[in-house]
Amino acid sequence: MTPGLLGGIALIAALIFSVLGLVLAVLAYTLRDGRYLEAARRLSTLGLMAALVSFGALEWAILTDDFSVSYVANHSSAHNPLWVKLVTPWAALEGSILLWALLQTAYTWLVSLRAGQSLDVWRAPVALGTLFAVQVFFFAVMVFVAHPFDAVPNPPPDGRGTNPLLQNHWMMAVHPVLMYLGFVGLSVPFAYAVAAMVAKRFQSWIFETRWWTLVAWGFLTAAIFTGKWWSYEILGWGGYWAWDPVENASIIPWLLATAFLHTAQVQERKGLFKGWNFAFITLAFAATVFGTFLTRSGVIQSVHAFASGPVGAWFLLFLLGVMAVGLGLLARVSAEVREAGEVRWISREGALLAGALFFGTFAFVVVLGTLWPLVVEIVSGAKVSVGAPFFNQISIPLGIFMLLLMGIGPVLPWRNTSAQVVRNLAAMLIALGVGTLLGFGLGLTLGVSFAIGLFAYNLTAIWLMVAQGVRERARSLGISAGQALVELASSHKRRFGSHIVHFGIALAALTIAFSQTYRVTEQKTLQVGETWQTRGMEVRLLSIGVREESNRFAAIAPIEVRSTSREGWGSDGRYQTRLNFYPQMSAPLATPVVKYSLYNDYYFVLMQFDQEKGQWATLKVIVTPMVWWLWVSGLIIVLGTLYILWPGGARVPSRQMAPTAGD
Amino acid sequence: MKPKYIVGLLVVAGALAYLIFGGLGQNLVYFITPSEYFQQIDRYQNRPVRLGGLVKQGSLDYNPQTLELRFVVTDGVKEIPVRSSGTTPPALFGENRGVVVEGRFQGETFVSQNLLVKHSETYQAPKEGWTPEQVRKLIEETQ
Numbered sequence: 001m002t003p004g005l006l007g008g009i010a011l012i013a014a015l016i017f018s019v020l021g022l023v024l025a026v027l028a029y030t031l032r033d034g035r036y037l038e039a040a041r042r043l044s045t046l047g048l049m050a051a052l053v054s055f056g057a058l059e060w061a062i063l064t065d066d067f068s069v070s071y072v073a074n075h076s077s078a079h080n081p082l083w084v085k086l087v088t089p090w091a092a093l094e095g096s097i098l099l100w101a102l103l104q105t106a107y108t109w110l111v112s113l114r115a116g117q118s119l120d121v122w123r124a125p126v127a128l129g130t131l132f133a134v135q136v137f138f139f140a141v142m143v144f145v146a147h148p149f150d151a152v153p154n155p156p157p158d159g160r161g162t163n164p165l166l167q168n169h170w171m172m173a174v175h176p177v178l179m180y181l182g183f184v185g186l187s188v189p190f191a192y193a194v195a196a197m198v199a200k201r202f203q204s205w206i207f208e209t210r211w212w213t214l215v216a217w218g219f220l221t222a223a224i225f226t227g228k229w230w231s232y233e234i235l236g237w238g239g240y241w242a243w244d245p246v247e248n249a250s251i252i253p254w255l256l257a258t259a260f261l262h263t264a265q266v267q268e269r270k271g272l273f274k275g276w277n278f279a280f281i282t283l284a285f286a287a288t289v290f291g292t293f294l295t296r297s298g299v300i301q302s303v304h305a306f307a308s309g310p311v312g313a314w315f316l317l318f319l320l321g322v323m324a325v326g327l328g329l330l331a332r333v334s335a336e337v338r339e340a341g342e343v344r345w346i347s348r349e350g351a352l353l354a355g356a357l358f359f360g361t362f363a364f365v366v367v368l369g370t371l372w373p374l375v376v377e378i379v380s381g382a383k384v385s386v387g388a389p390f391f392n393q394i395s396i397p398l399g400i401f402m403l404l405l406m407g408i409g410p411v412l413p414w415r416n417t418s419a420q421v422v423r424n425l426a427a428m429l430i431a432l433g434v435g436t437l438l439g440f441g442l443g444l445t446l447g448v449s450f451a452i453g454l455f456a457y458n459l460t461a462i463w464l465m466v467a468q469g470v471r472e473r474a475r476s477l478g479i480s481a482g483q484a485l486v487e488l489a490s491s492h493k494r495r496f497g498s499h500i501v502h503f504g505i506a507l508a509a510l511t512i513a514f515s516q517t518y519r520v521t522e523q524k525t526l527q528v529g530e531t532w533q534t535r536g537m538e539v540r541l542l543s544i545g546v547r548e549e550s551n552r553f554a555a556i557a558p559i560e561v562r563s564t565s566r567e568g569w570g571s572d573g574r575y576q577t578r579l580n581f582y583p584q585m586s587a588p589l590a591t592p593v594v595k596y597s598l599y600n601d602y603y604f605v606l607m608q609f610d611q612e613k614g615q616w617a618t619l620k621v622i623v624t625p626m627v628w629w630l631w632v633s634g635l636i637i638v639l640g641t642l643y644i645l646w647p648g649g650a651r652v653p654s655r656q657m658a659p660t661a662g663d
Numbered sequence: 664m665k666p667k668y669i670v671g672l673l674v675v676a677g678a679l680a681y682l683i684f685g686g687l688g689q690n691l692v693y694f695i696t697p698s699e700y701f702q703q704i705d706r707y708q709n710r711p712v713r714l715g716g717l718v719k720q721g722s723l724d725y726n727p728q729t730l731e732l733r734f735v736v737t738d739g740v741k742e743i744p745v746r747s748s749g750t751t752p753p754a755l756f757g758e759n760r761g762v763v764v765e766g767r768f769q770g771e772t773f774v775s776q777n778l779l780v781k782h783s784e785t786y787q788a789p790k791e792g793w794t795p796e797q798v799r800k801l802i803e804e805t806q
Binding site: 376387607616 | 690751
């Protein structure tokens with residue numbers, strides 16, 4: 001059997017299993033018969049196995065250079081190194097849909113393990129049925145429109161190769177997978193929401209859904225940060241975020257899922273905001289499909305359009321289907337989920353709702369900005385693009401409000417305010433003022449000074465909350481503050497985890513303000529041996545050479561850098577700046593060398609070199625402060641999320657040891 | 664709903680609308696060809712524009728020592744001189760190839776802040792006698 005045949009058969013099997021699973025789930029719901037549910041659960045296992053076989057067949061075809069498979073012929077090459085071959089399945093459209101479908105079957109399988117247990121027998125068939133329907137869509141797209149295993153009648157001796165931009169950095173092995181894990185992960189909360197609305201069980205779904213959403217959110221966050229890092233390390237312009245449609249496609253579901261994570265807490269505790277929660281979850285999942293539609297259909301031009309193809313119309317239909325199901329069901333049950341009580345704005349729940357509304361607004365604005373070129377083209381026929389300045393202009397005020405709320409929200413108690421809270425707020429505002437003035441005193445710009453103030457303000461908020469809890473516990477139990485902190489942190493994992501995440505967000509905002517304000521770029525053509533004084537550095541071009549590698553050919557210009565003043569601290573070293581030439585491309589790709597230090601980042605790019613005599617090279621130097629800390633903040637956020645999700649006997653001991661512990 | 668909530672909501676919605684539509688109006692970057700520029704010269708003065716066209720044969724002048732780049736963008740009918748300083752021609756940049764230049768008009772010359780040449784492996788040079796519309800389509804497709 002050839003890999004192409006095996007993969008094709010496995011795909012059809014997966015499609016059949018998904019259709020059967022959907023039918024059985026529907027039967028289980030309508031006939032109220034547990035045997036059908038049991039059968040549907042088994043089909044989710046079969047679906048996962050078929051998808052694994054199909055994905056394995058694609059890897060097999062790529063690893064054995066089987067160019068009779070269209071995907072391999074179009075997107076791989078016998079000369080690719082092993083790791084590039086391993087990641088080639090998600091380097092183009094058909095393969096990335098296969099990865100998506102594989103992860104979908106994995107999530108469906110995980111949910112099927114819960115069916116009949118935490119997922120009760122009324123909701124389980126609906127949740128599984130929804131996930132099977134999603135699976136049917138992806139496998140049908142592959143079988144009928146974007147088949148990865150199409151046979152090539154006359155296999156070429158070598159494939160066309162993998163997109164060079166994607167094989168220039170090992171992040172290719174990490175970022176796309178994380179992104180898909182996050183995107184696909186949002187299908188589970190959607191399925192739970194649909195199940196809750198169909199079965200009219202409006203409260204019980206929220207606990208487990210919050211957990212699933214947090215898992216997907218963690219993956220999305222990690223994906224967004226690794227994506228920033230990747231684009232920073234590879235694209236050679238010294239930035240990490242350009243408001244490109246594909247970047248927007250990743251941030252929209254993230255924002256909506258964040259909104260849900262905040263309002264879900266209120267429903268868990270107070271039973272409020274049921275309607276909001278259903279809406280946010282539906283929109284978050286729809287946004288993942290929307291993003292895929294945008295970037296795969298060619299409707300909007302994007303630097304990420306590696307994988308456009310004929311699937312746009314299908315994704316549009318699927319998007320409309322998801323919206324229709326989610327919002328249609330919500331409309332049907334809207335009378336039953338109406339709020340029972342009034343929400344006070346100056347309370348924890350009020351702050352959480354306001355925060356969620358900010359996230360929702362932000363998502364809406366990003367959608368609007370992304371789609372605006374289409375609107376203008378339809379209305380006036382002019383070709384326009386919405387520049388990054390628009391998004392920056394909108395996201396700065398929204399971001400400031402969100403950072404302010406992020407500090408206030410957790411400090412405010414549920415329901416009402418007290419004198420203690422007013423004192424805390426005063427302390428936070430003082431920190432805001434002192435931080436801002438400090439920034440001014442150091443001669444920083446207004447925006448960056450205010451960012452310092454906001455950071456201090458949020459830090460103060462977290463400190464006050466932690467310190468008060470620790471003090472009370474230490475006093476009442478007569479233990480040391482350190483012991484009280486450890487006990488509180490392990491018994492209130494959600495609260496402490498959210499402190500960690502919020503700290504990470506505050507730090508990220510600070511680093512973004514610094515790096516966006518104080519980035520400088522210098523460029524110069526140097527003769528070999530020449531020294532260039534710039535930005536507190538002495539940059540010396542040592543030589544220019546070339547090197548052959550299996551899949552490419554590289555021009556390498558080693559440079560030596562010495563710092564001469566404070567601005568260049570940490571830049572010292574020898575670096576190999578290079579331009580990579582790929583046979584598939586007629587022009588080279590620059591690979592920047594990045595030297596991180598605790599304050600400034602030094603970024604060296606070989607722009608051009610003397611191809612005839614090898615006597616000169618044009619170098620670009622970009623100095624950006626605090627980028628390293630942005631990656632640290634991403635890590636902190638992901639670790640905080642893991643801390644919340646980490647299983648452990650968190651709740652039981654807290655009840656035993658401190659029956660009165662508030663929160 | 665109480666009237667004070669409605670008033671608050673309207674204020675927020677108004678602020679948001681101002682922010683969005685004011686921002687969108689100012690930050691729209693028009694994508695034009697040289698012919699389109701000459702149809703509405705005033706409209707495109709002093710605002711960010713993406714100028715698309717081909718680098719005219721024989722017009723490219725680059726000095727690697729001073730990093731000064733000059734060339735002429737044409738769509739087969741009209742031509743616009745472009746000046747760009749402190750840059751390096753990006754990959755795939757060359758005569759008779761499609762280019763998108765981001766910048767502003769300063770009088771007769773277009774001053775570029777950014778050169779965009781999207782990577783296409785299936786590029787074909789335009790042939791004699793193409794209409795601007797065909798050239799534009801070619802540039803859009805090769806992006």
